[in-house]
Amino acid sequence: MAPTRIISCQVKDIRFPTSLEKDGSDAMNLAPDYSAPYIILRTDSDLEGHGVTFTVGKGNEIVCHAVRVLSQMVVNKELDYIYNNFGTFWRSLTSEDQMRWLGPEKGVMHLAVAAIINALWDLWAKIEGKPLWKLLVDMEPEILVSTIDFRYMSNVLSKDEALAILKKMQAGKSERENNLKSTGYPAYTTSVGWLGYDDVKLRRLCKEALAEGFTRFKAKVGADLADDKRRLTIIREEVGQDKMLLVDANQRWEVQEAIDWMKELAQFNLTWIEEPTSPDDILGHAQIAKELNPLGIGVATGEQCQNRIMFKQFLQANALQFCQIDSCRLGGVNENLAVILMASKYGVPICPHGGGVGLCELIQHLSIFDYIAVSGSLDKRVVEYVDHLHENFLHPTVVKNGSYQLPQAPGYSVQMKESSLISNEWPNGAVWKKLIQDGVYTNPVI
Ligand SMILES: C[C@H](O)[C@@H](O)[C@@H](O)[C@H](O)C(=O)O
Numbered sequence: 001m002a003p004t005r006i007i008s009c010q011v012k013d014i015r016f017p018t019s020l021e022k023d024g025s026d027a028m029n030l031a032p033d034y035s036a037p038y039i040i041l042r043t044d045s046d047l048e049g050h051g052v053t054f055t056v057g058k059g060n061e062i063v064c065h066a067v068r069v070l071s072q073m074v075v076n077k078e079l080d081y082i083y084n085n086f087g088t089f090w091r092s093l094t095s096e097d098q099m100r101w102l103g104p105e106k107g108v109m110h111l112a113v114a115a116i117i118n119a120l121w122d123l124w125a126k127i128e129g130k131p132l133w134k135l136l137v138d139m140e141p142e143i144l145v146s147t148i149d150f151r152y153m154s155n156v157l158s159k160d161e162a163l164a165i166l167k168k169m170q171a172g173k174s175e176r177e178n179n180l181k182s183t184g185y186p187a188y189t190t191s192v193g194w195l196g197y198d199d200v201k202l203r204r205l206c207k208e209a210l211a212e213g214f215t216r217f218k219a220k221v222g223a224d225l226a227d228d229k230r231r232l233t234i235i236r237e238e239v240g241q242d243k244m245l246l247v248d249a250n251q252r253w254e255v256q257e258a259i260d261w262m263k264e265l266a267q268f269n270l271t272w273i274e275e276p277t278s279p280d281d282i283l284g285h286a287q288i289a290k291e292l293n294p295l296g297i298g299v300a301t302g303e304q305c306q307n308r309i310m311f312k313q314f315l316q317a318n319a320l321q322f323c324q325i326d327s328c329r330l331g332g333v334n335e336n337l338a339v340i341l342m343a344s345k346y347g348v349p350i351c352p353h354g355g356g357v358g359l360c361e362l363i364q365h366l367s368i369f370d371y372i373a374v375s376g377s378l379d380k381r382v383v384e385y386v387d388h389l390h391e392n393f394l395h396p397t398v399v400k401n402g403s404y405q406l407p408q409a410p411g412y413s414v415q416m417k418e419s420s421l422i423s424n425e426w427p428n429g430a431v432w433k434k435l436i437q438d439g440v441y442t443n444p445v446i
């Protein structure tokens with residue numbers, strides 16, 4: 001029987017102690033524990049929608065609570081009511097009369113929206129028996145645009161323009177799908193270059209990534225210039241001069257400091273500087289982009305870009321050259337579609353952010369859709385890959401020879417194994433019980 005209605009929403013606080021090995025560390029997040037509110041939407045059939053939104057450690061419980069509050073707006077809803085006019089339903093979550101004050105459309109509430117929305121897309125794709133990218137690629141353009149809330153975007157991209165982009169790109173879709181089936185989608189790896197890793201580990205990981213077939217690498221920078229030069233020298237020694245090398249400062253610098261620092265690092269032949277300064281400083285990014293342009297270095301940002309309106313201004317101001325959408329920072333698939341379409345109008349490549357638990361599983365679908373149905377191009381487009389925690393998923397990403405292979409299983413790829421959900425639930429899962437007992441972590445009673 002096909003499901004007709006959501007009957008419940010379960011929320012779990014899932015965390016991984018990644019900080020113990022400094023996995024995921026950067027100049028601002030020194031010891032992150034990759035975490036996610038994990039939600040299961042149950043229906044009146046056997047099918048379930050699973051969703052996550054990426055957070056770091058202690059922040060997780062706050063987002064879990066926000067998801068619980070918002071879930072009241074999904075439980076008992078008919079699926080036809082949601083999917084027949086998904087853009088309107090999306091707006092009802094982001095603009096709920098009283099909770100809207102907490103955003104609007106940003107921060108904790110928006111992360112919570114993403115968890116629910118991602119689960120609804122997972123469910124929709126499972127109902128259709130397709131991986132999410134294929135659901136999107138096969139969707140009639142009219143239906144696809146009906147999932148987007150165009151409010152605050154129409155001065156840059158109207159519904160009709162979005163429709164025109166999608167209709168124009170209908171031609172050649174199956175050829176592009178076949179291309180990706182044979183080549184995969186180009187990935188870069190960040191796993192070599194976390195800031196907390198020592199030089200020996202850095203060298204070893206570069207060798208391993210090269211042997212696995214990666215040709216694109218990202219390193220964390222921004223805490224100490226001499227350290228950055230030493231680490232980038234090691235990477236270049238290991239991977240060679242011809243490979244793509246990206247750097248990420250995670251918002252560490254002032255605007256002028258970013259420009260000066262990057263002039264010092266330009267000798268390493270860098271393609272982009274990611275998050276040089278505050279993610280909210282659009283004009284600051286524009287200035288950095290202008291000054292670094294003659295050096296051949298572009299500005300990348302987006303993992304903490306709050307919503308489509310901010311992205312709109314980044315694009316209008318020529319403040320980013322690589323658009324790093326994030327499946328969870330924006331309000332789920334619907335808002336990501338909006339940004340993908342806006343970026344295509346500006347000819348800015350989509351290069352999604354994957355550093356976190358579950359993000360790689362999610363973002364691959366969006367880039368695959370972008371190539372097949374919107375941009376039609378792989379030029380300057382790369383999807384981030386971090387080699388952590390994939391073993392916890394039922395259908396983990398498959399990366400071969402430095403490229404994502406197209407997901408096959410129905411859904412949005414983010415369903416976790418039951419055993420991982422049990423062992424990693426904070427604070428009573430076996431992983432956390434032991435770490436708390438051993439005094440490695442404390443569980444403050446608030
Ligand atoms: C705390 C996280 O690991 C970040 O460092 C990570 O998301 C990073 O900015 C990235 O680009 O992958």
Ligand SMILES: [Mg+2]
Nearest residue numbers: 248274275303
């Ligand atoms: Mg980053």
